Amino acid sequence: MTEYILRFIIGGVTVSAFAILGDMLKPKSFGGLLGAAPSVALATLGIAVVQHGPQYAAAESWTMIYGAIALGCYSLAVCHLLMRFRLAALTATIIAFAVWLVVAFGLLAGFGGSA
Structure with missing residues (x-):
């Protein structure tokens, strides 16, 4: 609870x-x-260092980086789907979510990390 x-x-x-x-x-x-996102990430990493040590926090920070890269790819995909292909917002976000999943888990599988 104190965490x-x-x-x-x-x-x-x-x-x-x-x-x-x-x-x-x-x-x-x-x-x-x-x-919110940077501050929550910093608070989480600070707590991870205190509770689990720097190696654990380093692995956790890499998974945050993978998620950020995947979010960038997701955002780019949504923009292209909305502007170039003129898809509806819901359709574009659902399709782009698949992009996020592939990139995030691809980076995690390719470069390692803890899930």
Whole structure:
């Protein structure tokens, strides 16, 4: 239970710091970009280092990187499906989800990591 409270506090402080930073930058959309995901990832990695050691946190960080690469591929696929092929949003996201799965698990299988 204390892990969740600690994650909540660290995540909240980091989200607030990123929101302040994003508010100072132009354009204002950086606030959303620098919002929750980086701060939750940092809080999770910090807790992983304390509880399981640096090797475990390193493996966990690689799986986060694989997920981020897969998300980039997913986003690119959605953009192409929406703009080039004029698919409906729901259809494009369902098709692109398959892209995310293939890229994420392909990277995990190809380069290793803990799932």
